[in-house]
Amino acid sequence: MHFADRLIQRCHERNSRLVVGLDPHWDRIPASFKRGFAPDDYCGVISGFLTHVIDVTHEHAVAFKPQIAFFEQFGLAGMEALVKVLAHLRVRHCLVLMDGKRNDIGSTAAAYARAFFGQGDQPAGFPSDALTVNAYLGSDGIKPFLQSPNHGIFVLVKTSNPSSGEFQDMKFGSGASLAQTMAAAVRQWNEPTIGESGYGNVGAVIGATYPEHMAALRREMPCSLILVPGYGAQGGSAQAVKAAFNEDGLGALINSSRGILFPAEFEKTGFEAIREAACDAREDINRIVALRDL
Numbered sequence: 001m002h003f004a005d006r007l008i009q010r011c012h013e014r015n016s017r018l019v020v021g022l023d024p025h026w027d028r029i030p031a032s033f034k035r036g037f038a039p040d041d042y043c044g045v046i047s048g049f050l051t052h053v054i055d056v057t058h059e060h061a062v063a064f065k066p067q068i069a070f071f072e073q074f075g076l077a078g079m080e081a082l083v084k085v086l087a088h089l090r091v092r093h094c095l096v097l098m099d100g101k102r103n104d105i106g107s108t109a110a111a112y113a114r115a116f117f118g119q120g121d122q123p124a125g126f127p128s129d130a131l132t133v134n135a136y137l138g139s140d141g142i143k144p145f146l147q148s149p150n151h152g153i154f155v156l157v158k159t160s161n162p163s164s165g166e167f168q169d170m171k172f173g174s175g176a177s178l179a180q181t182m183a184a185a186v187r188q189w190n191e192p193t194i195g196e197s198g199y200g201n202v203g204a205v206i207g208a209t210y211p212e213h214m215a216a217l218r219r220e221m222p223c224s225l226i227l228v229p230g231y232g233a234q235g236g237s238a239q240a241v242k243a244a245f246n247e248d249g250l251g252a253l254i255n256s257s258r259g260i261l262f263p264a265e266f267e268k269t270g271f272e273a274i275r276e277a278a279c280d281a282r283e284d285i286n287r288i289v290a291l292r293d294l
């Protein structure tokens, strides 16, 4: 089924716009959880911890966003953990937005597309429904990711980090910034992919830490899904992400990683604290878009 249509359907089913980020910061995984494993069992700890996280949060989440760097840092053990986590997400029928920020020349981008989406008889190494991409190599690096309507991409438009303005806010002769120029390209790439939901498979990443940019970028890309990191641990609030939503109360997916995975209450109530963090984030976001039951 068409990626964006599936995602919008999931927003309705869960009454949620929350994406749970799967970023296993090794030093923040509670010592009480690690105790049951050998000290160097990176695969066991990471896959075990995230499996529990998925079990307690999936009813509140539209999708999960594994950040691949947190797995890659452990080499083969990390890759094994990622494969296990992805298998568990499939068992739970969860949508996977892989945060890999990939791109390259066309032929290499095509290999990345096969790695995450598969192709024909070739299964994906890391099966995902969507992937974050860096589009600064141009459209030939984007097209390989758009071969199947069942998969989507989120193009970096305005990232949440403190120095994102160094390049992304630079203005061209037209007066448009680099981020606005990228947003215009996203709109163009997205148009032929729009599904029955009214949303297409080429989305954008815009950080919650730059609310002053949000409304104008949303206007530039009315039919794109916007993936919004930076809510929670980076200081972005629900109020700051409001302008990412369309009037239908849909179209934006708000990610929280550390804010959900590592609540202070874990030592007292264990994974129940993680369930509560996801539930609270979902409600906080729903309240701000002023749409409760879709």
Ligand SMILES: O=c1ccn([C@@H]2O[C@H](COP(=O)(O)O)[C@@H](O)[C@H]2O)c(=O)[nH]1
Binding pocket: 021, 023, 067, 099, 158, 159, 160, 161, 205, 206, 207, 229, 230, 231, 232, 233, 234, 255, 256, 257, 258, 259
């Ligand atoms: O502009 C961007 C793009 C991606 N990210 C990623 O999102 C999460 C945020 O984690 P938190 O713990 O909720 O801060 C992380 O995986 C980043 O790599 C981003 O933050 N900003």
